[in-house]
Amino acid sequence: MKGVKIVGIGHYCPSNVVSNEYISSLVDTSDEWIAKRTGIKERRISDGESTVDLAVKASEEALKNSGYTTEDIDLIIVATTSPDRIMPSTACSVQERLGCINATAFDISAACSGFVYGLIIANSLLKTNEKFRALVIGAEVLSRIVDWKDRNTCVLFGDGAGAAVLESSDDYGIISTFFGSDGAKGVKALTSTNLSLNNPFVKESDDEKRYIEMEGREVFKFAVSVIPTIVNNLLEKSGEKIDNIKYIIPHQANSRIIDEASRRLGITSDRFYINLERYGNTSSASIPIALDEMIKRELIKKGDKVILAAFGGGLTWAGTLIEI
Ligand code: UT7
Helix, strand or coil, rough: CCCCEEEEEEEECCEEEEHHHHHHHCCCCHHHHHHHHHHCCEEEECCCCCHHHHHHHHHHHHHHHHHHHHCCCCCCEEEECCCCCCCHHHHHHHHHHHHHCCEEEEEEEEEHHHHHHHHHHHHHHHHCCCCCCEEEEEECHHHHHHCCHHHHHHHEEEEEEEEEEEECCCCCEEEEEEEEECHHHHHEEEEEEEECCCCCCCCCCCCCECCCCEEEEHHHHHHHHHHHHHHHHHHHHHHHHHHHHCCCEEECCCCHHHHHHHHHHHHCCHHHHCCHHHHHCCCHHHHHHHHHHHHHCCCCCCEEEEEEEEEECCCCCEEEEECC
């Protein structure tokens, strides 16, 4: 059976850099608290660009790096928790803006695990020859669903997008995959945007809720246990040893989560790539932004094996072991 490879990657973040000091002028917090408890120093926040704008710019770079044209793409999957609209999908808007006339386009909702869910879905469709070349995007303007009066959440998130072009290949780029969800826990732990039902047949409609709400400690506990689960599962499925993995690229939520996950895995935390100090938590965009940065910085090169490990709202989790 054929394999699937990533052949191009790109990212784009808004140019507006927002420091911890600036956030401290909005809510009762401090640079010291945010840096010590999360590792975050600054984040990029949109001053007008939409989720589609960010997705298109990241995709243009990924396509350029892949050497393919928009017409070569026959599948577009966008993972987002902060779309510009419910309909059409972000993916269809990206298709229109890029002119990917041959693509089937749809969105998926898996919060911060979304980009890796997208890779896993694209991997399956490409392996079965249903599709041949995919554009998988994680794009977020989370600043639109952040409550800028809530210090528990507004210090954490940032805006950005990352994209990857995948194609079916005789080599295996994507070596093993693992994903799952736990709605029973997730429905309380991490939520946003509750659309009210308000029609002539409803007596009392719910209040519409726009903002992210999170039980931080519950999500923290989940994250530190699920990262080792993902890594161990991928290693077991592939028969690989952790020593042969050049880097683990985790969802960028909190450096303390990464420290604790590395302790539980019995490896040093420098085996994980961390860039959250500059971007905050960009949800589905965090892993492709990190992957693209690492390739540009030549931290990873062709032939290196890496593990992507994502977790987030749902609760959801997803990982893949890939050879670059
Ligand atoms: O991508 C989605 C996945 N999300 C995550 O992975 C987030 C996981 N959770 C976390 O990263 C951490 O739980 C947080 C960073 C959200 C919070 O850190 P924590 O160490 O769990 O803090 P806490 O919620 O237990 O709060 C400790 C104290 C509280 O004060 P008291 O009750 O001890 O007096 C909070 O009110 O810190 C207070 N606090 C703050 N103080 C200053 C909470 N947020 C802030 C803040 N600035 N921004």
